[in-house]
Amino acid sequence: xxxxxxxxxxxxxxxxxxxxxxxxxxxxxxxxxxxxxxxxxxxxxxxxxxxxxxxxxxxxxxxxxxxxxxxxxxxxxxxxxxxxxxxxxxxxxxxxxxxxxxxxxxxxxxxxxxxxxxxxxxxxxxxxxxxxxxxxxxxxxxxxxxxxxxxxxxxxxxxxxxxxxxxxxx
Amino acid sequence: xxxxxxxxxxxxxxxxxxxxxxxxxxxxxxxxxxxxxxxxxxxxxxxxxxxxxxxxxxxxxxxxxxxxxxxxxxxxxxxxxxxxxxxxxxxxxxxxxxxxxxxxxxxxxxxxxxxxxxxxxxxxxxxxxxxxxxxxxxxxxxxxxxxxxxxxxxxxxxxxxxxxxxxxxxxxxxxxxxxxxxxxxxxxxxxxxxxxxxxxxxxxxxxxxxxxxxxxxxxxxxxxxxxxxxxxxxxxxxxxxxxxxxxxxxxxxxxxxxxxxxxxxxxxxxxxxxxxxxxxxxxxxxxxxxxxxxxxxxxxxxxxxxxxxxxxxxxxxxxxxxxxxxxxxxxxxxxxxxxxxxxxxxxxxxxxxxxxxxxxxxxxxxxxxxxxxxxxxxxxxxxxxxxxxxxxxxxxxxxxxxxxxxxxxxxxxxxxxxxxxxxxxxxxxxxxxxxxxxxxxxxxxxxxxxxxxxxxxxxxxxxxxxxxxxxxxxxxxxxxxxxxxxxxxxxxxxxxxxxxxxxxxxxxxxxxxxxxxxxxxxxxxxxxxxxxxxxxxxxxxxxxx
Numbered sequence: 001x002x003x004x005x006x007x008x009x010x011x012x013x014x015x016x017x018x019x020x021x022x023x024x025x026x027x028x029x030x031x032x033x034x035x036x037x038x039x040x041x042x043x044x045x046x047x048x049x050x051x052x053x054x055x056x057x058x059x060x061x062x063x064x065x066x067x068x069x070x071x072x073x074x075x076x077x078x079x080x081x082x083x084x085x086x087x088x089x090x091x092x093x094x095x096x097x098x099x100x101x102x103x104x105x106x107x108x109x110x111x112x113x114x115x116x117x118x119x120x121x122x123x124x125x126x127x128x129x130x131x132x133x134x135x136x137x138x139x140x141x142x143x144x145x146x147x148x149x150x151x152x153x154x155x156x157x158x159x160x161x162x163x164x165x166x167x168x169x170x
Numbered sequence: 171x172x173x174x175x176x177x178x179x180x181x182x183x184x185x186x187x188x189x190x191x192x193x194x195x196x197x198x199x200x201x202x203x204x205x206x207x208x209x210x211x212x213x214x215x216x217x218x219x220x221x222x223x224x225x226x227x228x229x230x231x232x233x234x235x236x237x238x239x240x241x242x243x244x245x246x247x248x249x250x251x252x253x254x255x256x257x258x259x260x261x262x263x264x265x266x267x268x269x270x271x272x273x274x275x276x277x278x279x280x281x282x283x284x285x286x287x288x289x290x291x292x293x294x295x296x297x298x299x300x301x302x303x304x305x306x307x308x309x310x311x312x313x314x315x316x317x318x319x320x321x322x323x324x325x326x327x328x329x330x331x332x333x334x335x336x337x338x339x340x341x342x343x344x345x346x347x348x349x350x351x352x353x354x355x356x357x358x359x360x361x362x363x364x365x366x367x368x369x370x371x372x373x374x375x376x377x378x379x380x381x382x383x384x385x386x387x388x389x390x391x392x393x394x395x396x397x398x399x400x401x402x403x404x405x406x407x408x409x410x411x412x413x414x415x416x417x418x419x420x421x422x423x424x425x426x427x428x429x430x431x432x433x434x435x436x437x438x439x440x441x442x443x444x445x446x447x448x449x450x451x452x453x454x455x456x457x458x459x460x461x462x463x464x465x466x467x468x469x470x471x472x473x474x475x476x477x478x479x480x481x482x483x484x485x486x487x488x489x490x491x492x493x494x495x496x497x498x499x500x501x502x503x504x505x506x507x508x509x510x511x512x513x514x515x516x517x518x519x520x521x522x523x524x525x526x527x528x529x530x531x532x533x534x535x536x537x538x539x540x541x542x543x544x545x546x547x548x549x550x551x552x553x554x555x556x557x558x559x560x561x562x563x564x565x566x567x568x569x570x571x572x573x574x575x576x577x578x579x580x581x582x583x584x585x586x587x588x589x590x591x592x593x594x595x596x597x598x599x600x601x602x603x604x605x606x607x608x609x610x611x612x613x614x615x616x617x618x619x620x621x622x623x624x625x626x627x628x629x630x631x632x633x634x635x636x637x638x639x640x641x642x643x644x645x646x647x648x649x650x651x652x653x654x655x656x657x658x659x660x661x662x663x664x665x666x667x668x669x670x671x672x673x674x675x676x677x678x679x680x681x682x683x684x685x686x687x688x689x690x691x692x693x694x695x696x697x698x699x700x701x702x703x704x705x706x707x708x709x710x711x712x713x714x715x
Contacts, residue, residue, distance in 0.1 A: 046561050052570075106562045113561075130561055138551035138569075139221035147573045149514075149551055151220050152400065156390025160516035161352040 035082045039065060041098035042085065042126075045105040046133045052146045060136045064129070081125040088112065175201040175422075175456040177714070178443050180429040183282020184703040185686035186462025187407035187415070188325065192711030194420035201454060202421055203445055205428040206279035208408065215398030222397065223552040229277040229286040229398050235466065237596035237606035241268040244648060251501075251613075251621050252648035256640040266648045272497070272609055273651035274466065280425060281408030282464070283653060288395040288518045289404050290698035291331045291377040293322045293705075295527055296341060298536075298584075298694045305534040307616065308587050309691045312663050312672035313709075315341060321705035321712075328414070329405040330379035331701075332389070337372055339524035348380040351389065354516030356577050359507060360541040363635030364523055374522045374540070377405040377701075384410075391516045393543050411704075427452075428602060429463065432475040432484050432682070440484075440682045446602055458681045458714060460674075462707070465495070465688040466593060466607060469658040473595045474605045485676040488666045491659055492594055494587035496693045497611050498652035501625050502542065502580035502644045505637035512574045514549040518542060526627065527695045534616055536695035537583035537624045539631065549576055572639075579631055581624035582696040586616050587657050613647055621647065654699055659688035674710040685710050 040061040047055035055061065068075050082097075085108060089097040093104050100108070112119050112126060137143050144150065150157070176198040179190045190202045209228065212218065216225035244252065244266055254263035277285040296315040301308040319341070326333075326347060333346035350373035353361060361371040378389035387403045395404055402409055415421040427445045433453070435441040442455045461468045469492040473483035483491055523539040543549065551573065558568055585591075591612060595605040613621065625645075632640060646652065662668025665677035670689050676682040685707045687699055694702060 047566060048563050050563060050566065052566070054566075102563070109561065131556060134555040135224050135552050138555045139224060141220075143551060144220075146570060147551055148510075148512075149573065151222070152217050152390065152392035152394055154387075154390070154401065156392050156401070157512075157515040158391070160354050160391040160512065161358070162355055162512075163358060 035079055035086075036065065037098040038082045038086055038096065039078070041100075041105060042082070042109075042129065043133055045102065045109055046130050047137050048102055053142045055133050055137050058137065058140055058142060060133055063136060064132060077125060078129070081122045084119065084122045085109075085112065085126075173456045175199045175454070177201075177458045177460060178203065178454055178456040179460040179462055179685075180443060180445075181205075181282065181462035181464065181467070181686065182280050182407065182412060182423070183462065183464065183686070184284055184407060184700045185707045186460065187281065187284075187411040188328070188704040188707035189460055189462060189685040189711045190421055191328075191411035191415040191418075192708050193714065194415040194418040196711070198420060198714075200415065200421040201456065202412070202415070202423045203427045203429055203443070204280050204423065204425050206277075207425050208280040208423075209285065209398065211398060211400055211402045211409075215394075215400050217392070217394045217397045217400045223550050227397055229279070229396075231278065233278060234600040235274060235607055236272065237598045237608050238271050239596070240608055240610045242610070242612045243268050248618065248647070251618060251625065251645055253645045254643045256505075256642065259640065261640075261643055263643070269612070269647065270649045272611065273649075274655070275651060275653035276464065279408075280412060280423065281406045284406040284700060285398055285408065286396050287406070287653065287698075287700060289376040289378040290519055291326065291329060291333070291375050291701040292694070292697035292699075293319075293340060293343075293375075294694035294697055294702050295339070295536075297528055298692060298697070301535070301692050305529060307534055309660065309662055309667065311691050312661055312668075318702070318705050318709065319343075321708040322701060324708055325701055325704040328410050329377040329701075329704075330381075330383040331375060331377050331405075332380040333375035334373050337375070337524070338370070339372075339527055340375075346375070348383065348388075351376065351378070351380050351391075351517055351520055354391075354520050354541075354543060355509075355511040356513045356516070356543060357521035357541045359509065359511055359577065360521060360579060360631070360635055363631055366634045367630060369523050369525050369539075369631075371521050371523050371541075374517070374520050376517055376520070378403065378517050379405060384413075389517060393514050393516060393518050393549075395518050429461075429471060430602065430604065432459070432471065432477075434475075434477045434479050434484060436479070438479045438678065439680050458683065460683045460685050460710075462684070462686045464686050465655040465658045465690075466609075468684060468686055468688045469593050470595060470605070470607050472659070473593075485659070485669055485679065485682065487678055490667065490669050493589045493592045494657040494660050494691070495591045495593055495609070495611055496585040496587055496655065496657040496690075497650060498646060498654045498693075499537075499583040499585050499613070499617055499621055499624075500580060500644075500646045500652075501621065501628055502578055503628055503632050503637070503640055504576060504578045504642045504644070505632065505640040506572050506575040507577055507635070507637055507639075508575070510574060511577065513543055513576045514574065516543055526624070527697070529695070533620055533623055535584045535586060535620050537581050537620060538696035539579065539581045539624075539627060542578035542580055549574075577635070577637060579628050579635070579637075581628050583617070583620045583624050584693045584695050586614060587660070587692060588612075588614055591657075593658055611650065618647075621645075654687070654693065656687040656690040656693050656699055659684050660691045661689040662691060673713045674706065683710055683714065
């Protein structure tokens with residue numbers, strides 16, 4: 001299933017993202033392994049799928065896993081945060097985070113982002129992951145299409161001065 | 171004495187590059203020293219790549235410059251001119267107690283800060299040369315507009331400036347080398363707001379040629395000036411004056427060469443420049459020497475070059491070096507509109523309102539208003555996502571609804587020169603062993619008065635443009651940041667109150683000149699200084715024998 005998603009990515013994303021094979025359980029046998037689905041659910045909650053692709057549709061969860069696996073300490077820290085996310089999910093909704101609805105997952109993250117010092121470390125970790133997810137998502141072609149954004153290319157923006165509807169009568 | 175060079179110019183930005191070009195083209199042998207490297211716009215600038223927002227911009231590299239020890243206090247009654255956020259439509263400003271750390275916006279490389287400038291090419295208004303006579307502050311320039319006019323024209327021709335000759339707020343000059351750009355969508359909207367208030371919004375005068383010149387592309391309206399123009403269309407000094415100087419066959423360009431010390435002889439004249447290149451100190455000699463390192467680095471070097479003849483620093487006989495520092499007084503509102511204005515497209519600063527350039531009572535100094543498109547990376551997808559609160563579906567929908575609809579309205583005012591606003595050198599040194607700079611810069615009563623009037627005008631304008639969603643009010647008072655810094659070695663007729671004469675020659679030295687923003691006695695009522703620096707550089711070179 002994951003391999004298929006990776007192959008799909010290559011055809012959709014072209015130059016923007018290139019996902020190498022994920023070295024699962026690579027970090028001293030203590031990789032997030034069973035937390036991988038929670039991680040993907042987290043990234044999906046940051047930028048969910050609607051009528052436009054979401055972050056996991058673009059393989060950003062896999063990209064980040066691959067990126068972070070190189071750093072054992074950081075990986076451990078992410079695992080701790082995911083455990084905290086799961087713990088709160090079970091407490092509030094009696095399900096693991098990845099099994100909750102998008103609405104439930106969103107509410108859990110809202111609580112953590114707004115939380116006091118009890119979850120300070122988790123909050124910082126989530127904030128970092130969120131920024132990284134935005135960084136990858138909003139440099140991808142599907143996001144550019146969604147925003148009608150066109151990175152500069154030769155020829156520039158000949159429509160930069162197109163007129164806009166302006167009411168000057170008021 | 172025979173030297174390898176007639177003139178050594180240190181610094182290849184607006185002042186140094188133009189001075190070197192003019193000297194080389196009149197047959198003088200010139201050595202141009204540049205601390206940084208030569209950039210290739212086709213590969214070195216981040217916008218060459220689709221994920222450019224995640225790439226480091228070499229033009230934004232921070233260099234250790236300041237010893238930040240002097241915090242300027244902000245009193246409670248001045249909170250109204252500090253930065254703030256809009257919450258439920260109401261501006262919330264908090265008391266920051268002291269001015270923030272000064273952010274010096276510059277680039278180091280061949281072309282200097284013109285590599286990242288946004289191409290504004292303004293002639294200062296005639297009244298800007300006589301503030302003491304006309305308004306009772308500062309010091310009149312030792313030359314007037316008419317004396318500089320022909321050099322303004324020459325500089326505009328080198329740059330292929332695009333402008334509107336019918337600008338009623340500027341001295342007439344006939345056609346510009348290339349026609350003015352038409353207004354971007356965002357500036358059309360801002361113009362409609364200005365018209366309601368009876369103000370005149372005009373196309374800005376820009377060194378972004380609207381037609382191809384010298385084999386370079388015309389401006390592609392990509393909005394990427396600050397990131398470095400990937401089309402080579404922006405008339406930065408490396409692609410204009412320095413190319414011409416090299417074509418003359420009379421100029422040698424030495425990159426990665428940081429001027430480290432000025433040496434003097436018994437007669438009190440400069441006997442050599444010592445620069446650092448690949449970790450080695452190298453001494454070079456010429457008949458004449460030009461400093462063009464900018465309003466912070468030039469006084470830094472003069473003050474650090476303490477010789478037997480000049481124990482307080484070269485040219486500092488009357489304790490004027492480093493004084494009368496001027497920063498940029500700026501306020502800006504960021505908000506969004508309902509219309510899809512594609513705000514990241516077009517020249518970043520394509521429109522200006524000059525109605526307030528000539529001060530009217532109770533003000534004694536003027537200001538200008540403008541529309542901004544892409545100051546830095548703020549309007550591009552990733553930075554926009556980072557600044558948009560939240561996450562999830564709401565965030566994604568907000569991105570779709572508001573991206574490309576941001577608009578920034580700003581004002582820039584002149585910072586009144588004051589002897590206590592100054593640069594001194596610290597005991598601490600940077601990695602090369604050059605003393606760090608301590609900067610003291612405050613706003614005085616006149617500055618605050620101008621700021622408040624300017625701020626009110628921006629708010630009026632914002633309302634007239636029906637910018638309903640206001641998000642942020644930015645003020646350089648609480649968050650000092652400037653690309654346009656000037657003063658510190660001002661020119662004048664009196665050696666007791668100035669550092670150079672009207673030709674940039676340092677008082678008391680026969681062979682040392684300054685050709686950069688440090689010699690400006692005042693800062694042009696909000697207009698950008700690069701064209702004036704370039705025109706002065708041409709004049710300095712023309713008068714150098």
